[in-house]
Amino acid sequence: MSILYDERIDGALPVVDRAALLRALAAEIPDLEILSEPDELVPYECDALSVYRTTPMLVALPKRLEQVEALLKLCYARRVPVIARGAGTGLSAGVLPLPNAVLLVMERFTQILEIDPAARRARVQPGVRNVSISKACAPFGLYFAPDPSSQIACSIGGNVAENAGGVHCLKYGLTVHNILKLEILTVEGERLTIGSEALDTPGFDLLALFTGSEGMLGIITEITVKLLPKPKVAQVLLAAFDSVEKAGRAVADIIAAGIIPSGLEMMDNPAIRAAEDFIHAGYPIDAAAILLCELDGVEVDVEEDCERARNLLQNAGASEVRQAADEAERALFWAGRKNAFPAAGRLSPDYYCMDGTIPRRALPEVLRGIGRLSDEYKLRVTNVFHAGDGNMHPLILFDANKDDELERAETLGGKILELCVKVGGTITGEHGVGREKINHMCMQFNAKELTAFHAVKAAFDPEGLLNPGKNIPTLHRCAEFGGMHVHMGKMPFPELERF
Amino acid sequence: MSILYDERIDGALPVVDRAALLRALAAEIPDLEILSEPDELVPYECDALSVYRTTPMLVALPKRLEQVEALLKLCYARRVPVIARGAGTGLSAGVLPLPNAVLLVMERFTQILEIDPAARRARVQPGVRNVSISKACAPFGLYFAPDPSSQIACSIGGNVAENAGGVHCLKYGLTVHNILKLEILTVEGERLTIGSEALDTPGFDLLALFTGSEGMLGIITEITVKLLPKPKVAQVLLAAFDSVEKAGRAVADIIAAGIIPSGLEMMDNPAIRAAEDFIHAGYPIDAAAILLCELDGVEVDVEEDCERARNLLQNAGASEVRQAADEAERALFWAGRKNAFPAAGRLSPDYYCMDGTIPRRALPEVLRGIGRLSDEYKLRVTNVFHAGDGNMHPLILFDANKDDELERAETLGGKILELCVKVGGTITGEHGVGREKINHMCMQFNAKELTAFHAVKAAFDPEGLLNPGKNIPTLHRCAEFGGMHVHMGKMPFPELERF
Known part of the structure; x- marks a missing residue:
């Protein structure tokens, strides 16, 4: 595993006197729970991307806003880096600790402060679990749309920090499309309100800027989310294809026909086999690819769209199209997909879940490329896609x-x-991006674009104390990594000419 | 009219040697058309909020990207402020010139560079008119959703700069929700790509930050917009009410029932009378308020929603609910609303169109408040609302x-x-915000929030050369204006206690 923070290329970090900091915390915020013993720190070494691990200097577990405020002020005065963490279910090592940073765990802020069904919004604390919002709003026929696979465990604060998505984001958008307002604390411990309850807020749009900023611009202390009315019915089609190309064409056809499925998922043969073996969802194990196409809304609309989608799937060459006969079968179809990761876990002691997005048209080409890479590196790869929006999750199996x-x-x-x-x-x-993809940012963005990111970072955190070494690489790191300045595929990229 | 730029409170501007600048432009960018004669400059003195007027120092009319690039580099080297302008249809004096700034007019960049119907997006230059995008995409059954009233004349570059909306943004969102990617030039004349064709882009979300930034962060040179499939049918209901409260309740009920109208507009009695007198749309002229509720989508869905909306309108106390009998009547119903502004123009030599957003529940209270203010200042006010999203447009009539x-x-x-x-x-x-509402930003945001805006501005334009004196007030200006730091209605605001 690569070095997790390299001061030479990630920027120098302040020297922190741990003992003095612990004394100051005990003296100034005596009721703040601090973990500092080695065995207490172990559970906080990593997020769900557990191959990246570092022991934090110490862990703070505040329960009240004032404690977070005081902690930030104290850390800022002493120039101590701070890394905010939610439930720790992230998949890009976005909350990877540092040996000289405080890990600020927000998981105890679990209150739903207000539900306003008429205005269709809720005000929640950052430690509220994603699924808890929808549960609390269910009596009003409302729910919170973003549904990452980890929704039972992940926290809304983390969803905002990572701009989390889910199976349904093709139709309902990512977290950024489903929130209205944030209360944050700046690196100096100052309170700031971002966004508003209106559709448009005057001034610069900082709400989207903060969403997905991975704890680099401020600490989220409260979130106002949008709520949606629960769709009246949902129906799912399962289509089997004898080639990935045909499945890819079907996806393009459905989108082009103006149908917006609430979910449009693809699995390749290894993923189908693994899931079927584990869940017995009734998947056709000989298919090269299957598509799960879910449609939701009012009944007549869903029926009509199902009929159209079925025709499009068949015209694209599906060898079989099945519609879930009832709610139980619908749940079963999805259970296979939703357990694709643990199913892969049964094939191999370890797996590495990737996350990239490609234009829908490039799907067959990319799958062929992944196949070649899999041979070259002698590691099996199964593929699961949010095909509708081109978001792919190849799982690399290894030991x-x-x-x-x-x-x-x-x-x-x-x-x-x-x-x-x-x-x-x-x-x-x-x-x-987190720590995981920090090097790959160098091929996504050129030096000017990265410089713009750094300027924005400096506007909120000039000394770089919030979550250092994540999300936005230094230019030094990019130079070290090889200066691969491909921009959106437009610049020459000789290493990849074989694809 | 107040002083349009006050160096004492808006910040000192660089001294510009106009003659030397003209010579340099002629020498270095000889093919760039420049207007500098007094009579040539008159048409560029204002945008559609014509009570604010200043003569620009000079007007540049580039036709090619390289000219814009060269102009920005030249201006940056000489520290000459630059104000970008599209079609000049804005309503907040966002492109108000300055006597020592170049007015950079982008209206000649009128090419639609690419339409990709399968991916449902188009790549356009900033001078393309809003309506031209939808026209060009019509053969594919697609359109660009944001539809400001000025859509025949306004340019997409201006739409992005102001985050323009329209009657349908309740359902389809503002400009920020309908674009994917921007090509911009920085104040130094450097090219930068912002956003991507994917739903999520790694790094900070600068796309939303730039949208609505009113030319303060960079110059937009290309926009990739999202296209939507044209709804198959649309139907409109006209409901009359004998009180504004009842109309307000109906709006809340419709939204709470999970219906998302494509338009939900309210007009008060003076607006109804003015529009009826002008257009003869068949509006009930004795109603205290009318609602226009448009539903679009597939036929069965629209029919069902119409029925539900009709019941909700009646239950909220509508004295009459009419459904447009055919496409001609639907167009007529809308013609009244869409001509509310020119209709008001027939009542009075001048009118001032306001733009504010309020929580839907506050609608009756705000209308009563406007009534009292109208009496106090002895000026008539007619009210037209995008009621569904609480966006109101009071028209103040004056001479x-x-x-x-x-x-x-x-x-x-x-x-x-x-x-x-x-x-x-x-x-x-x-x-x-533009120049018009610069003072009112001081009551919307507190000093910390404004400081955050200035930090972001400085990240892209440290010397403040892009559109100075607009959008984000200096703290000095706010202190001068009275230090009214109400935040989202939460802090005391004694001047308004009578409401």
């Missing part, structure tokens, strides 16, 4: 205890992201 | 040739915006 498999998996993952950029896509879909 | 009516209109307008903030709303809905 961390074998030779150099972890290293090969990391390299292979990087090559897959390069391929995404080469075809005009991006290196993330919904998991964020 | 600029009479005594102090212009001044009174300006003061009254300010009071109405204060009222919007007081009830938890905002000082803009879709027209932007």
Whole structure:
């Protein structure tokens, strides 16, 4: 595994006197719970991308806003870096600790402060679990649309920090499209309101800027989310194809026909087999690819769209199109897809979940490329896609205890992201950049673009104390990484000419 | 009219040697058309908010990107401020010239560079008129959703700069929700790509930041817009009410029922009378308020929603609900609303169109407040609302040739915006801040929030050369204006206690 923070290329960090800091915290914020013993720190070493691990200097577990405020002021005065963390379910090592940074865990802020059904919004604290919002709003027939796979465990603060998506974001958007207002604390511990309850807010749009900023601009302390009325009915079609190309064409046809499915997911043969073996969803195990196409809304509308989608799937060459007979079968169809990751886990001791986005038209080309890379690096890859919006999640199967498999998996993952950029896509879909993809930002953006990001970072955190070394690489890091300045696939990229 | 730029409170501007600049432009960019004679400059003195006027130092009319690039580099080297302008249809004096700034007119960039119907997007130059995009995409059954009233004349570059809305933004969003990618030139003349063709882009979300930034962060040179499939059918209901409260309740009920109308517009009695007198749309002239509720989509869905909306309107106390019998009547219903502004123009030599957003529940309270202010300042006000999203457009009627009516209109307008903030709303809905509402930003945002805006501005334009004196007031200006730091209606605001 690569060095997780390299002061030479990531920028020098302040020297922190840990003992003095602990004394100051005890004296100035005596009721703030602090973890500092080695065994207490272990659970906070990583997020869900557990191959990246560092022991935090110490962990703060505030329960009240005033404690967070005081902590930030104290850390700012002493120039101590701070890394905010939610439930720790992230997949890009966005909350990877540093040995000289405070890990500020917001998981105890679990209150739903207000639900306004008429205005269709809720005000919640950052530690509220994603699914809890929808549960609390269910009596009003409302729900919060973004539904990352981790929704039972992940927190809304983390969703905002990573701009999380989910199976339904094709129709309902990412987190940024489903929030209205944020209360934040700046690096200096100052309170700031961002956005408003109106559709448009005067001044610069900082709401979108903060969403997905991975804890680099401020600490989120409250979120006002939009709520949507629950769709009356949902129906799902399962289509089997004897080639990935045909499945890809069907996706393009459905979108081009003006149908907006609430979910449009693709799985390739290895993913189908793994899921079927695990869940027994009734998937056709010989298909090269299957599509799950979900339509939701009012009944008549869904029926009509189902009929149209079925025709489009058949015209694109589906060997079979099945409509879930009832709610139980619909749940079963989805259970296979939603358990694609744990199913892969049964095939291999370890797996590495990638997250990239490609233009829909490039889907067959990218799958062929991944196949070639899989052969080259001698590691199996299964593919699961949010096909409708081109967001792909190749799973690289490996065994961390074998030779150099972890290293090969990391390299292979990087090559897959390069391929995404080469075809005009991006290196993330919904998991964020974090520490994981910091090098790959260098091929996504050129020096001018990165400089613009750094200028924005400096506007809120001039000394770089918030989550150092994540999300936006230094130019020094990019130079070190090889100066691969491909921009949206437009500049020459000789390493990839073979694709 | 107030002083349009006050160096004492807006910040010192560089001294510009106009003659030397003209010589340099002629020498270095000989093929760039420059207007510098007094009579040539007159048409560029103002945008559609024509009470604010200044003669520009000179007007540049580039035709090619390289000219814009060269102009920006030349201006940056000489520290000459630059104000970008599209079609000049804005309503907040966002492109008000300065006597020592170049007015950079982008109206000659009128090419639609690419339409990709399968990916549902188009790449256009900034001078393309809003309506031209939809026209060009019509053969593919697609259109560009944001439809400001000025859509025949306004340019897409201006739409992005002001984050323009329109009657349909309740359902389809503002400009920011309908674009994917921008090519911009920085103040130094450097090219920068912002956003991508994917739903999520790694790094900070600068796309939303630039949208609505009113030419303060960079010059937009190309826009990739999202296209939507044209709804198959649209139907409109006209409901009459004997009180504004009842109409307001109906709006809340429709939204709460989970219906998302493509348009939900309210007009008060003076607006109804003016429109009816002008257009003969068949509006009930004795109604205290009417609602126009448009539903679009597939036929069965629209029919069902119409039925539900009709019941909700009646239950809320509508004295009459009419459904447009055919496409001609639907067009007529809308013609009245769309001509509300020119209709008001027939009642009065001048009118001042305000733009604020309020929580839907505050609608009756705000209308009563506007009534009282109208009496106090002895100026008639007619009210037209995008009721669904709480975006109101009070029209203040006045005669600029009479005594102090212009001044009174300006003061009254300010009071109405204060009222919007007081009830938890905002000082803009879709027209932007520009020069017009620069003082009112001081009551919308506190010093910390404004400081955050200035930090972002400085990240892209540290010397403040792009559109100086617009959008974000200096703290000095706010102190001068009275230090009214109400934030989202939360802080005390004694001047407004009578409401």
